Amino acid sequence: MSLDKPYLDIPGTTVFDADLARKGYHLNSFCMSLMKADNRTRFKANERAYLDEWQMTQEQKQAVLARDFNRMIELGGNIYFLAKIFATDGKSFQYAAASMTGMSQEAYAKMMLDGGRSPKDNGACKAPETK
Amino acid sequence: MAKITAGIACSHVPAIGAAMDLGKTAEPYWVPLFKGFERSRQWMAQNTPDVVFLIYNDHATAFSLDMIPTFAIGCADEFKPADEGWGPRPVPVVKGHPELASHITQSVIQSDFDLTIVNRMDVDHGLTVPLSLMFGQPSAWPCKVIPFAVNVVQYPPPSGNRCYQLGSAIRRAIASFDANLKVQIWGTGGMSHQLQGPRAGLINKDFDTQFLDKLVSDPEALTRIPHVQYIREAGSEGIELVMWLIMRGALDAQVREVHRFYHVPASNTAVGHMILENTR
Numbered sequence: 001m002s003l004d005k006p007y008l009d010i011p012g013t014t015v016f017d018a019d020l021a022r023k024g025y026h027l028n029s030f031c032m033s034l035m036k037a038d039n040r041t042r043f044k045a046n047e048r049a050y051l052d053e054w055q056m057t058q059e060q061k062q063a064v065l066a067r068d069f070n071r072m073i074e075l076g077g078n079i080y081f082l083a084k085i086f087a088t089d090g091k092s093f094q095y096a097a098a099s100m101t102g103m104s105q106e107a108y109a110k111m112m113l114d115g116g117r118s119p120k121d122n123g124a125c126k127a128p129e130t131k
Numbered sequence: 132m133a134k135i136t137a138g139i140a141c142s143h144v145p146a147i148g149a150a151m152d153l154g155k156t157a158e159p160y161w162v163p164l165f166k167g168f169e170r171s172r173q174w175m176a177q178n179t180p181d182v183v184f185l186i187y188n189d190h191a192t193a194f195s196l197d198m199i200p201t202f203a204i205g206c207a208d209e210f211k212p213a214d215e216g217w218g219p220r221p222v223p224v225v226k227g228h229p230e231l232a233s234h235i236t237q238s239v240i241q242s243d244f245d246l247t248i249v250n251r252m253d254v255d256h257g258l259t260v261p262l263s264l265m266f267g268q269p270s271a272w273p274c275k276v277i278p279f280a281v282n283v284v285q286y287p288p289p290s291g292n293r294c295y296q297l298g299s300a301i302r303r304a305i306a307s308f309d310a311n312l313k314v315q316i317w318g319t320g321g322m323s324h325q326l327q328g329p330r331a332g333l334i335n336k337d338f339d340t341q342f343l344d345k346l347v348s349d350p351e352a353l354t355r356i357p358h359v360q361y362i363r364e365a366g367s368e369g370i371e372l373v374m375w376l377i378m379r380g381a382l383d384a385q386v387r388e389v390h391r392f393y394h395v396p397a398s399n400t401a402v403g404h405m406i407l408e409n410t411r
Contacts (some may be wrong), residue, residue, distance in 0.1 A: 006359045007286075012330030013367050017286040025196055032195045035216055070328060079327040079368075080191040080284055087216040093145070097331040097399050108332060112396040116323075116334025119364055 016078045024076020027064075030054040031081035040088050069100050133231065133308040136180060138378045138386070139171075139317045140346065140405040141264060143187060145215075145256040146398035151263050152221055164402060167392035168264050174389060174406060175265050180315040182228050182275045184235075184301065184381075186374045187257035187319045188283045190215070193249075199285055200247035202297065204239075205254075205278035206232040213253035222259050222268075228275040231308055235277070238304035244297050254278055261319045264404075283320070283371050291373045292354040298380020305381070318378030320371030322393075322403035323364075333366040334401045339393060342372060343403060347388050350379040368400075383409045 007015045014020070021028075030051065033039045043050040051061045063071040064085065072082055086096045098108035111117060150161045192213045194200065207227050212219040236246055258278055266273060282288055289297075298316070305314050322342065325333040342365075345353050353376060361370040389406040396402075 006357075007362050010330075010359075010363050012328045013325065013362065014328055015286050015362060015367065016284065021196060021285050028191075028196050032191060035192075035214065040216075073327055078191070078284060081196075084191070084216050092398075093326065094398055097326055100327060100331050101329055111332055112334075112399060115336070115395050116401065117325075117330065117332040119323075119333060119335045119338070121330075121333075 014073045020076045021078070022076070024060075024078065026055045027060045027072065027075060027077050028081040030056060030064075031077070031084040034084040034088050043088065067099070069096055073100075133182075133305050133310055133312040133314050135302055135305055135316055135381055136313045136409060137178065137315050137389075138382045138407045138409075139261075139265065139315060140321075140375045140378060140403060140407075141261040141317060141319050142321055142397070142400060142402040142404065143257045143260040143319045144397040144400045144402060145260065147402075148220055148256050148260040148263055151268065164394050164397055167394055167402075167404065170390050171265055171392075171404065171406060172267060179273050181312040182231060182277060182314045183262075184277045184279060184305070184314060184316045185258055185261065185319065186279045186281060186317060186377045187261070188371060188374065189280045190255055190257055191284060192255035193252045194280070194282075194284075196285070199282050200249075200280070201282045201289055202244065203247040203249050203252075203280040204232055204236050205249050205252055205280070206236060207250050207252065210252055210254045210258075210276075210278055212259055213255045215255050220256065220259055222263060223271045225254055225258070225262070225272060225276045225278070228277055231275075231305070231310075231312070231314075232277045234308050235301060235304040238307060239297070239300045242300040242303065244300050249278075249280075252278065252280075257319060261317060279377075281374050281377070283374070287358055288370055288373055290358070291356055291376050294373045294376040295350065295354045295380035298377040298382075301377070302381040316378045316381045318375035320374050321365075321369060322372060322401040323366050323369045324400035325366030326368050326399055328367070330366070332399060334395050335365050335369070336393075336395065336401065338364045338369075339401055339403055343391060343393065343405060346375060346379055346405065347386060347407065350376065353379075379407075382407060383411060385410060
């Protein structure tokens with residue numbers, strides 16, 4: 001019997017559930033390794049070689065190299081782990097959030113100052129409308 | 132006997148900690164936020180507890196995907212501010228209260244809540260940002276702190292009802308500790324926010340306002356909110372609000388609302404804050 005996942009229809013949103021956590025274990029473990037300064041240095045020196053030390057899929061490695069956070073999430077990345085990547089890049093949470101919405105950081109920051117995204121607004125995504 | 136005197140709800144946005152650590156609190160972006168906590172610090176100066184029981188979540192800092200405890204209680208003598216990837220926050224080491232923490236652990240497990248016991252752990256912004264907001268920048272925190280970490284990273288977190296019932300068990304445990312201590316219980320995280328995906332930046336002021344209202348007057352109604360409703364209406368990270376229900380469950384049925392503050396935005400998040408006093 002499969003698990004009930006009543007959250008799958010929520011637009012523009014991926015819930016980091018048990019299936020994704022299993023899929024993303026090595027991707028997130030790689031992210032966690034960036035908590036150590038030595039590892040950050042080695043990663044920055046040769047990203048591809050560092051990624052090859054981890055049991056990640058080619059798709060996961062490509063998504064990291066491309067800094068495609070939506071794709072990383074789809075492949076089992078969790079935002080709190082992915083934060084180690086953009087912290088290593090010297091980028092803020094707001095930068096990363098903006099990049100996932102397809103907005104410029106300026107436009108995103110203005111949207112937040114204006115009160116944030118309305119719960120009725122699906123953002124850039126094409127997912128079905130919620131009830 | 133130990134006594135719970137008050138509960139505090141408080142968001143724990145990392146950018147707030149960074150603003151304080153980097154001396155940016157007088158910048159126009161941050162002024163309204165810190166103004167909302169002036170009253171809190173005045174109140175705190177008059178009502179400093181002996182111990183804070185601080186409910187928060189770890190953000191892939193102390194816990195990776197290697198081990199994911201649903202409820203973890205810190206029983207150590209002290210907890211160091213964690214290096215979250217850009218060096219530890221320049222804030223004091225958090226001093227624990229191992230005797231009370233161990234007492235709560237034994238009592239709560241015997242009340243059917245199976246806690247994970249942690250004797251060594253660094254604490255991240257989830258715990259230190261609320262301390263900074265409530266106490267400012269002292270050279271040492273003015274009280275002991277018992278960290279209580281809740282998993283909200285891998286779905287599912289514990290249910291709102293489970294959290295509320297746990298709060299009630301924590302209250303009974305604290306009330307049976309044989310020392311004359313004033314204890315505050317803090318629930319942190321929230322309010323509405325979403326940090327990921329094309330819907331990042333979601334804020335739902337109506338949801339948050341109702342949550343704050345009901346937290347005072349009808350918390351049991353909040354315990355019936357299913358996870359999917361938090362995610363849908365308050366954003367994927369808005370689900371952190373279940374932690375506030377542990378705090379509320381540890382207070383009396385009737386509480387006095389001393390202070391309320393709500394502000395959008397801090398970085399990507401709606402900041403909510405409330406001080407609730409037990410009246411008996």
